[in-house]
Amino acid sequence: MEKGTSVHSVFWFWSQGAPLSGYFSISPGKRWASTTIFVFFFVISFVYWIDKSALTGNYFFRTFVNTLSPKKSSAQVEFPFKFNCSNTNLTCPTNHPVRIEKAESSPVACPEYMRWIHEDLRPWKSAGITRDMVERGRDYATFRLVIVKGKAYVEQIRGTFQTRDIFSIWGILQLLRLYPGKVPDLELMFVCGDETVVKKRDHQGLKATSAPPVFNYCEDDETLDIVFPDWSFWGWPExxxxxxxxxxxxxxxxxxxxxxxxxxxxxxxxxxxxxxxxxxxxxxxxxxxxxxxxxxxxxxxxxxxxxxxxxxxxxxxxxxxxxxxxxxxxxxxxxxxxxxxxxxxxxxxxxxxxDFFxxxxxxxxxxxxxxxxxxxxxxxxxxxxxxxxxxxxxxxxxxxxxxxxxxxLKMDFVYDYMFHLLSEYSKLLKFEPTIPVGAHEVCSETMACQEGNKFWRIKNFMVESMVKSPRNTLPCTMPPTL
Incomplete structure (x- = not known):
């Protein structure tokens, strides 16, 4: 091949249906011009492809970019966000990351309302939380939540109004997707009603350290309910x-x-x-x-x-x-x-x-x-x-x-409040959380494809509020105790 002959220009000439011998018969000046034209249109087409692929989420484009950046951060890991609900035997996928090993510390300070996490957990600070105390919360609870090794299990105890329990569980699952492997093992009871349930007057004197820890959407000065973000942060389809x-x-x-x-x-x-x-x-x-x-x-x-x-x-x-x-x-x-x-x-x-904020x-x-x-x-x-x-x-x-x-009250801080609350709560447990009889594993896929979720807004709101990828930084830095 002659000096100054481009592989791209040869390919362009050949793609027009002409024999390659004809390419070398034209003058060098014309060959240079044809090469320049080919390179120009090739660059324009490539830029257009990149722009279009970036907008549409083209799989090949993402793969191409990822090969250029072999040191991919955890933030670039993406979960699938389209569910195939045609499989009647719904099971949770096994290929989702359950732990992001490397995460940088967050330079962001938490909002002041997160100080109240310590106050809400104060009744159990000195003696801790036993399994018996958790079990006594069953009298009030809508469901029991267990997290073991980054996976969630739910035991449904009683029904509740509309889809409060569904979207509360959904929110916790999104937290596990946001911080895979970072939420510690725990076991808790959650109530989804309007009323507060654990009254201070029932847990005074000798009973002061035996109150059941129950998570709820609100509390007042007369109750010990542990405040948690309400279901509407992930949607209220009704x-x-x-x-x-x-x-x-x-x-x-x-x-x-x-x-x-x-x-x-x-x-x-x-x-x-x-x-x-x-x-x-x-x-x-x-x-x-x-x-x-x-x-x-x-x-x-x-x-x-x-x-x-x-x-x-x-x-x-x-x-x-x-x-x-x-x-x-x-x-x-x-x-x-x-x-x-x-x-x-x-x-x-x-x-x-x-409520919490x-x-x-x-x-x-x-x-x-x-x-x-x-x-x-x-x-x-x-x-x-x-x-x-x-x-x-x-x-x-x-x-x-x-x-x-x-x-x-951005969703980032809502999730961080959940993370810090559950982490501090887990430190108080005096037993090893285990999956109870009657509990079943839950994940985003099984919840979005549940038979009872044929009401289109439920699935739509779930997809809309779903965490698409894990965060590569740790949660915000907690303020000191009150």
């Missing part, structure tokens, strides 16, 4: 509330639709008032022929909404008033995070119960506190009047509450 990551982004966009000072100068609340007497009393503050308490209250009929595709219940469309009201239901309400995220100044009717909220910084008394309507009216007369300060409070939710 009312079409999408997983928190998606919902939070939608709320951010919803905040942009109407500037704070252009919003309606009233306090807004929409929900089911019939779940508690507190809410029934709140409805008396609605505008009437006799009074206008600067409050606009609306009854949410979930049955009717379901028939109309939930068109009038989108959370991101409810950021339309300068003020929003939070009030508990039977106990705490999942609505709190959605209300605080709206940039409106939250008028928080001082709650009895709290609200203990770091500061009155007059993140919300305006309202006592529940016979004068609640008047107090709401005065708060709205104050805000309308001090719009800059009211807007500042509203945005501070929203910023707290957007920055401190």
């Amino acid at each position: 009312v079409d509330i999408k997983p928190w990551g998606t919902t939070l982004e939608a709320l951010k966009e919803g905040n942009k639709k109407i500037k704070w000072k252009d919003r309606k100068p009233y306090a807004f609340w929409k929900g089911n008032p019939y779940v508690s007497q507190k809410r029934v009393e709140l409805m008396k503050c609605n505008r009437s022929n006799k009074n206008d308490w600067n409050v606009r209250l609306y009854i949410q009929d979930w049955g009717k909404e379901s028939k109309h595709g939930f068109k009038n219940s989108k959370l991101e469309d409810q950021c339309t008033h300068r003020y929003k009201i939070y009030i508990e239901g039977k106990t705490w309400s999942v609505s709190e995070k959605y209300i605080l995220a709206c940039n409106s100044m939250t008028l928080l009717l001082i709650p009895q119960y709290h 609200t203990r770091s909220l500061v009155p007059m910084q993140h919300y305006w506190p309202i006592k529940i008394t016979n004068d609640t309507c008047r107090d709401l009216k005065l708060a709205v009047e104050w805000g309308n007369n001090h719009t800059d300060k009211a807007q500042e409070i509203g945005e501070a509450g929203s910023k707290f939710i957007q920055e401190k």
Whole structure:
């Protein structure tokens, strides 16, 4: 082959159907031009292929890139996120990584509310947790969760309302995918109801160190329930509330639709008032022929909404008033995070119960506190009047509450809270967790393909909230104890 002859140019000439002898018969100048044209189009085509493959997740592209980077970090490991549910004998895959050996320490500090993990576990700090104590939690629990060697096993004890248990278990499975092999072996009881269950008054004196450790969505000053993130972080399909990551982004966009000072100068609340007497009393503050308490209250009929595709219940469309009201239901309400995220100044009717993150909220910084008394309507009216007369300060409070939710309640921190809580809990166990009779292994694949999950939103929300790859850093750094 002559000097300056390119393999690419020879291939191009041959691909046009001409004999190769003809290629060498043309002048060197023309050969150089043809080579340049071929290289130009080859580069353009290659760049287009890379761009298209990156967007579509082309398997060959990922393989090609991975061969260029043999020292692949754990963050580049990807789990499959399309399930084949045609196999009737569903089993958990054996080829998923159950441990990421190397993980760098995280430079990120945990939000302050994680300090409360130590406080929630304090009743068992001195004596630890025995198997007998865990077993006594069975009287309250919806399910028992066991984690052994990075795999999860569930014993269903009793049913619960809607799909709370399903999405709570789903969230724990995503934690195991995010930190494979990092969550220690443990055994716990989990309750998925509204009520708190372990009363302090039943565990005083000699019984003070024998309280059963039970995980729940909320607690109050009179109970010992261990607070855990609620099911709605992974979706609430019955009312079409999408997983928190998606919902939070939608709320951010919803905040942009109407500037704070252009919003309606009233306090807004929409929900089911019939779940508690507190809410029934709140409805008396609605505008009437006799009074206008600067409050606009609306009854949410979930049955009717379901028939109309939930068109009038989108959370991101409810950021339309300068003020929003939070009030508990039977106990705490999942609505709190959605209300605080709206940039409106939250008028928080001082709650009895709290979930895992609200203990770091500061009155007059993140919300305006309202006592529940016979004068609640008047107090709401005065708060709205104050805000309308001090719009800059009211807007500042509203945005501070929203910023707290957007920055401190990202899913990364929700998972890290779960990780730290379960890790600290496991240190207190005085027995070796074992798989109980009647428990079955659960994983993302089996849950998404369960026969009972034919309701399309369940599977869709699971896929939408699924952890796609493990993290290559350790969880955030825990703040010191209180």
